[in-house]
Amino acid sequence: xxxxxxxxxxxxxxxxxxxxxxxxxxxxxxxxxxxxxxxxxxxxxxxxxxxxxxxxxxxxxxxxxxxxxxxxxxxxxxxxxxxxxxxxxxxxxxxxxxxxxxxxxxxxxxxxxxxxxxxxxxxxxxxxxxxxxxxxxxxxxxxxxxxxxxxxxxxxxxxxxxxxxxxxxxxxxxxxxxxxxxxxxxxxxxxxxxxxxxxxxxxxxxxxxxxxxxxxxxxxxxxxxxxxxxxxxxxxxxxxxxxxxxxxxxxxxxxxxxxxxxxxxxxxxxxxxxxxxxxxxxxxxxxxxxxxxxxxxxxxxxxxxxxxxxxxx
Amino acid sequence: xxxxxxxxxxxxxxxxxxxxxxxxxxxxxxxxxxxxxxxxxxxxxxxxxxxxxxxxxxxxxxxxxxxxxxxxxxxxxxxxxxxxxxxxxxxxxxxxxxxxxxxxxxxxxxxxxxxxxxxxxxxxxxxxxxxxxxxxxxxxxxxxxxxxxxxxxxxxxxxxxxxxxxxxxxxxxxxxxxxxxxxxxxxxxxxxxxxxxxxxxxxxxxxxxxxxxxxxxxxxxxxxxxxxxxxxxxxxxxxxxxxxxxxxxxxxxxxxxxxxxxxxxxxxxxxxxxxxxxxxxxxxxxxxxxxxxxxxxxxxxxxxxxxxxxxxxxxxxxxxxxxxxxxxxxxxxxxxxxxxxxxxxxxxxxxxxxxxxxxxxxxxxxxxxxxxxxxxxxxxxxxxxxxxxxxxxxxxxxxxxxxxxxxxxxxxxxxxxxxxxxxxxxxxxxxxxxxxxxxxxxxxxxxxxxxxxxxxxxxxxxxxxxxxxxxxxxxxxxxxxxxxxxxxxxxxxxxxxxxxxxxxxxxxxxxxxxxxxxxxxxxxxxxxxxxxxxxxxxxxxxxxxxxxxxxxxxxxxxxxxxxxxxxxxxxxxxxxxxxxxxxxxxxxxxxxxxxxxxxxxxxxxxxxxxxxxxxxxxxxxxxxxxxxxxxxxxxxxxxxxxxxxxxxxxxxxxxxxxxxxxxxxxxxxxxxxxxxxxxxx
Numbered sequence: 006x007x008x009x010x011x012x013x014x015x016x017x018x019x020x021x022x023x024x025x026x027x028x029x030x031x032x033x034x035x036x037x038x039x040x041x042x043x044x045x046x047x048x049x050x051x052x053x054x055x056x057x058x059x060x061x062x063x064x065x066x067x068x069x070x071x072x073x074x075x076x077x078x079x080x081x082x083x084x085x086x087x088x089x090x091x092x093x094x095x096x097x098x099x100x101x102x103x104x105x106x107x108x109x110x111x112x113x114x115x116x117x118x119x120x121x122x123x124x125x126x127x128x129x130x131x132x133x134x135x136x137x138x139x140x141x142x143x144x145x146x147x148x149x150x151x152x153x154x155x156x157x158x159x160x161x162x163x164x165x166x167x168x169x170x171x172x173x174x175x176x177x178x179x180x181x182x183x184x185x186x187x188x189x190x191x192x193x194x195x196x197x198x199x200x201x202x203x204x205x206x207x208x209x210x211x212x213x214x215x216x217x218x219x220x221x222x223x224x225x226x227x228x229x230x231x232x233x234x235x236x237x238x239x240x241x242x243x244x245x246x247x248x249x250x251x252x253x254x255x256x257x258x259x260x261x262x263x264x265x266x267x268x269x270x271x272x273x274x275x276x277x278x279x280x281x282x283x284x285x286x287x288x289x290x291x292x293x294x295x296x297x298x299x300x301x302x303x304x305x306x307x308x309x310x311x312x313x314x315x316x317x318x
Numbered sequence: 319x320x321x322x323x324x325x326x327x328x329x330x331x332x333x334x335x336x337x338x339x340x341x342x343x344x345x346x347x348x349x350x351x352x353x354x355x356x357x358x359x360x361x362x363x364x365x366x367x368x369x370x371x372x373x374x375x376x377x378x379x380x381x382x383x384x385x386x387x388x389x390x391x392x393x394x395x396x397x398x399x400x401x402x403x404x405x406x407x408x409x410x411x412x413x414x415x416x417x418x419x420x421x422x423x424x425x426x427x428x429x430x431x432x433x434x435x436x437x438x439x440x441x442x443x444x445x446x447x448x449x450x451x452x453x454x455x456x457x458x459x460x461x462x463x464x465x466x467x468x469x470x471x472x473x474x475x476x477x478x479x480x481x482x483x484x485x486x487x488x489x490x491x492x493x494x495x496x497x498x499x500x501x502x503x504x505x506x507x508x509x510x511x512x513x514x515x516x517x518x519x520x521x522x523x524x525x526x527x528x529x530x531x532x533x534x535x536x537x538x539x540x541x542x543x544x545x546x547x548x549x550x551x552x553x554x555x556x557x558x559x560x561x562x563x564x565x566x567x568x569x570x571x572x573x574x575x576x577x578x579x580x581x582x583x584x585x586x587x588x589x590x591x592x593x594x595x596x597x598x599x600x601x602x603x604x605x606x607x608x609x610x611x612x613x614x615x616x617x618x619x620x621x622x623x624x625x626x627x628x629x630x631x632x633x634x635x636x637x638x639x640x641x642x643x644x645x646x647x648x649x650x651x652x653x654x655x656x657x658x659x660x661x662x663x664x665x666x667x668x669x670x671x672x673x674x675x676x677x678x679x680x681x682x683x684x685x686x687x688x689x690x691x692x693x694x695x696x697x698x699x700x701x702x703x704x705x706x707x708x709x710x711x712x713x714x715x716x717x718x719x720x721x722x723x724x725x726x727x728x729x730x731x732x733x734x735x736x737x738x739x740x741x742x743x744x745x746x747x748x749x750x751x752x753x754x755x756x757x758x759x760x761x762x763x764x765x766x767x768x769x770x771x772x773x774x775x776x777x778x779x780x781x782x783x784x785x786x787x788x789x790x791x792x793x794x795x796x797x798x799x800x801x802x803x804x805x806x807x808x809x810x811x812x813x814x815x816x817x818x819x820x821x822x823x824x825x826x827x828x829x830x831x832x833x834x835x836x837x838x839x840x841x842x843x844x845x846x847x848x849x850x851x852x853x854x855x856x857x858x859x860x861x862x863x864x865x866x867x868x869x870x871x872x873x874x875x876x877x878x879x880x881x882x883x884x885x886x887x888x889x890x891x892x893x894x895x896x897x898x899x900x901x902x903x904x905x906x907x908x909x910x911x912x913x914x915x916x917x918x919x920x921x922x923x924x925x926x927x928x929x930x931x932x933x934x935x936x937x938x939x940x941x942x943x944x945x946x947x948x949x950x951x952x953x954x955x956x957x958x959x960x961x962x963x964x965x966x967x968x969x970x971x972x973x974x975x976x977x978x979x980x981x982x983x984x985x986x987x988x989x990x991x992x993x994x995x996x997x998x999x
Contacts, residue, residue, distance in 0.1 A: 061880065065887050066781050105856065109763070116771060141768075145760040145761055160742070163853070222890060305757075312750060
């Protein structure tokens with residue numbers, strides 16, 4: 006019982022505190038790759054702190070949906086985070102929701118965020134909501150196929166079960182099906198977290214905005230919740246990717262040593278993945294909106310190939 | 319004792335519908351009285367029917383009554399088993415809501431339309447539905463089926479002064495008769511083989527049918543029930559007929575009448591025929607996938623609120639058929655437990671869809687009642703004048719999008735799990751179809767979420783787009799109670815899914831010989847599991863509590879800044895222009911533009927822009943915009959078919975020369991042929 010409690014607390018703290026660190030880190034890394042100095046690693050914390058200590062302006066046209074959306078986005082992101090194994094192979098809430106619940110809870114957050122974007126009556130909000138729902142809809146089948154490939158290998162959609170199986174065969178990622186599924190899920194990760202080449206998190210040019218357009222009317226603490234939620238969601242998806250495919254260092258028992266080692270491994274893996282994301286972000290240009298479906302189609306085909314190759318190998 | 323009370327409950331609910339039908343017809347001169355009689359009789363019938371079905375489900379074993387009629391092959395046989403009880407439950411929950419809702423809704427008919435006739439047809443529909451679900455004789459079933467189609471036709475064309483309504487009604491009645499014809503032939507085949515029209519007599523002979531007979535029976539019943547359920551490509555009547563009916567009727571049509579198709583397939587394929595060949599199960603699964611994906615894609619392009627909902631019915635029938643198809647395949651492959659899980663998924667989704675689709679149609683009805691339009695482009699901002707309707711519609715929208723923690727999520731989750739289990743259970747290459755079907759279910763779910771973001775936001779959020787929506791008002795209290803009841807049901811079936819699952823036990827035992835509810839529930843009754851020890855688990859109750867706790871935890875965090883600086887209301891960012899108006903808002907057409915471009919292969923969109931300008935094309939005085947998508951099935955499948963029928967009929971006309979001698983010759987030739995036929999036999 007105490008183990009479960011400590012595990013939950015540790016994971017909650019990790020989620021809430023590490024998530025902004027990684028969004029800050031990607032910004033810094035990106036700047037360095039582009040030979041800029043860029044903001045410090047801690048900039049995201051400062052942003053959230055500052056936003057939380059400000060007042061807010063709510064559009065005259067908005068209803069309670071506008072105010073409900075940030076809470077929903079934040080709550081779904083944190084709840085999903087508790088279902089994904091981070092440092093140990095046992096996630097605190099894994100019994101209460103597997104990978105399907107993760108995908109659908111994130112969809113619930115997105116549903117309300119898109120409503121919040123449309124609630125203002127501003128064209129930007131509508132534009133962002135429309136694009137976000139469209140891209141996520143086409144990303145979904147690819148994501149599910151890739152996840153199914155892993156789930157069918159583990160015989161479970163439960164993330165802890167999947168991690169436990171993965172730990173016992175930690176070189177499984179070399180199997181073609183796993184590599185293809187990883188590639189598919191990586192593309193989906195880029196689309197879902199709104200990074201180049203799908204969306205540009207740094208842009209404020211209306212023609213290219215997706216996520217930023219939806220949250221354009223949010224300010225102060227609500228914006229802080231949304232940004233925090235977005236960074237948690239990004240962390241969760243990255244965790245999902247690194248821990249299902251590369252389960253190195255996931256501790257299966259509960260001693261200070263293994264947990265500490267697990268933490269170090271976990272942060273290291275995340276850093277590597279962040280580097281990969283940043284590398285792609287720096288070396289690619291943002292795609293035109295109507296080229297994005299082609300990219301996601303590639304992900305879908307990779308997922309289908311992954312599934313088919315489970316027959317062969 | 320139990321059998322007696324079951325029979326009494328059933329008879330009383332049928333009697334309530336009968337009394338309701340004739341009493342409201344008798345009082346047609348006093349509309350207020352007719353309305354009260356109609357609604358209270360329906361409510362009483364639903365309450366009694368609900369009690370009966372709960373008893374029937376708890377009892378679990380079959381109860382039959384049969385009264386011989388004196389006509390060969392025909393008898394008044396009823397059988398109240400677990401399947402009938404379950405579908406009656408799926409019937410009475412929406413009917414209870416609709417009858418409360420109608421207390422308020424029918425008020426606008428008074429003085430304008432004949433409430434008595436409405437009540438008569440309404441009760442006839444409920445009566446025939448009850449009998450369809452309980453009939454145990456093929457002819458009784460067909461009669462009830464036909465009465466249902468006719469009553470529904472009368473209700474669909476209730477606003478008959480409108481040409482669109484009459485056309486939709488005609489299409490509906492033609493399709494309803496094609497499906498009745500298919501069923502008649504299918505039953506004729508079974509009756510020919512067994513020598514009796516009782517459903518019970520089909521079971522023993524099902525195994526003796528030849529391959530050809532089995533195929534023919536499957537195709538005929540699948541066509542017949544598929545047309546009624548509105549599966550693609552037989553769906554064209556559904557988005558035409560459901561929106562034009564009065565909204566409380568649309569709710570029933572989409573909520574439960576199309577489910578008679580699902581009932582028929584379950585009854586015939588799983589019960590009477592005792593399973594179908596595996597190719598047939600695969601066909602059901604594939605038709606389900608196609609209906610789900612295309613249904614939601616067409617829904618996305620609609621800006622008529624009720625048509626949009628009607629297309630979503632096609633989508634959800636598709637999801638139900640995915641589960642049913644999987645159950646049929648597993649049954650043949652010898653995995654009764656998996657088949658039972660898949661059947662539970664399909665039946666749970668049937669009930670869930672009955673509830674949330676009914677809720678959404680009633681919500682759309684309130685909007686229509688208040689604004690007088692079905693066109694979403696003229697709505698907007700209705701959440702202010704109609705907060706309760708908006709809330710109920712929102713819950714329905716979340717539920718139908720399959721989002722946790724509501725009921726749609728639970729049944730879709732079970733469908734996913736049974737599809738995934740199919741990959742391990744079925745051998746051969748066809749098993750790759752299961753995860754692919756799962757990914758298409760994911761696409762469907764995500765597109766449905768996009769569609770309901772559009773439906774809710776364009777209807778209820780931001781600023782009103784037309785005067786009609788500006789002076790909208792909340793619906794009367796009875797209408798809100800009707801919707802509230804279904805909203806509660808959505809939440810209860812979602813959060814309490816694990817407590818509800820034992821309801822399916824009797825049905826799966828009857829059809830597949832397996833009780834699975836205990837396998838599906840673990841973790842002190844809180845956690846839903848997929849039946850296998852290692853497969854996934856989920857708990858909607860814990861998710862709901864978790865969401866609530868985390869949202870409450872975020873409140874003090876937000877309060878840090880708000881306490882110091884407060885929250886101000888301000889204008890929306892307008893890029894420095896002089897204020898934004900409703901004309902700058904995103905519309906339903908604009909929202910779905912991105913998907914229209916991406917799936918342009920399917921939609922073949924056409925648009926036309928005409929700008930009128932004086933000086934420069936950059937400053938148009940007036941712009942006319944027209945956009946439409948190609949109705950593929952109507953144009954590519956039904957139009958050529960219709961043309962072919964017309965061509966053949968005009969050829970046939972030449973034999974009708976109008977000369978009595980020719981006709982006498984025809985009669986003579988026919989007689990000779992018949993005699994020859996008789997002699998040869």
